Amino acid sequence: EAQVTQNPRYLITVTGKKLTVTCSQNMNHEYMSWYRQDPGLGLRQIYYSMNVEVTDKGDVPEGYKVSRKEKRNFPLILESPSPNQTSLYFCASSSWGQGFTEAFFGQGTRLTVV
Amino acid sequence: KQEVTQIPAALSVPEGENLVLNCSFTDSAIYNLQWFRQDPGKGLTSLLLIQSSQREQTSGRLNASLDKSSGRSTLYIAASQPGDSATYLCAVRGSGNTGFQKLVFGTGTRLLVSP
Numbered sequence: 001e002a003q004v005t006q007n008p009r010y011l012i013t014v015t016g017k018k019l020t021v022t023c024s025q026n027m028n029h030e031y032m033s034w035y036r037q038d039p040g041l042g043l044r045q046i047y048y049s050m051n052v053e054v055t056d057k058g059d060v061p062e063g064y065k066v067s068r069k070e071k072r073n074f075p076l077i078l079e080s081p082s083p084n085q086t087s088l089y090f091c092a093s094s095s096w097g098q099g100f101t102e103a104f105f106g107q108g109t110r111l112t113v114v
Numbered sequence: 115k116q117e118v119t120q121i122p123a124a125l126s127v128p129e130g131e132n133l134v135l136n137c138s139f140t141d142s143a144i145y146n147l148q149w150f151r152q153d154p155g156k157g158l159t160s161l162l163l164i165q166s167s168q169r170e171q172t173s174g175r176l177n178a179s180l181d182k183s184s185g186r187s188t189l190y191i192a193a194s195q196p197g198d199s200a201t202y203l204c205a206v207r208g209s210g211n212t213g214f215q216k217l218v219f220g221t222g223t224r225l226l227v228s229p
Contacts, residue, residue: 045216058216090157100145100207103217107157
């Protein structure tokens with residue numbers, strides 16, 4: 001089954017404690033991206049990656065890092081989480097080699113920073 | 115800067131009604147448009163993808179149309195069912211050098227279908 005898998009689904013952490021949210025896709029997609037969803041603001045892009053070792057900032061990259069060492073994985077790293085990073089996070093992937101196709105999203109990670 | 119608006123923000127209908135959800139976008143230079151549904155506490159499920167060269171797409175009871183020149187898309191749901199209750203999101207991928215890297219989302223229409 002084609003899917004994007006995020007872990008963990010729920011996370012409560014304290015300010016300043018480094019954390020990583022993992023994302024893995026099994027569709028051999030070149031393109032992957034992270035979004036956060038906040039009430040009244042909708043979904044906003046954090047970072048994206050067009051292929052292995054190619055990443056770039058989205059609209060709200062401050063406080064986040066990413067890496068793309070393998071095609072299937074695109075982890076989101078919060079080096080020093082703060083309460084304003086409390087949000088619902090989604091990872092997405094698409095194929096784009098022959099033009100962008102349908103975007104697939106993970107089930108989401110609900111992060112609370114206290 | 116692309117902006118996506120969805121109207122209405124919320125909609126409540128009795129089971130069996132046909133309904134239309136609206137999505138408008140400010141920049142007509144789009145690559146494609148995708149409709150999603152989001153259930154509470156769940157991820158986004160893709161419903162339909164319309165490429166910029168297409169006018170409509172159909173899947174079961176769902177039909178999505180695209181009018182690029184007027185910056186509008188509609189999602190038509192036929193014979194609505196309680197299981198259709200969810201938030202529906204419209205997202206646009208831009209074209210050109212700076213638009214294709216992301217989807218720009220509307221804030222959604224929350225649909226409730228009563229038995």
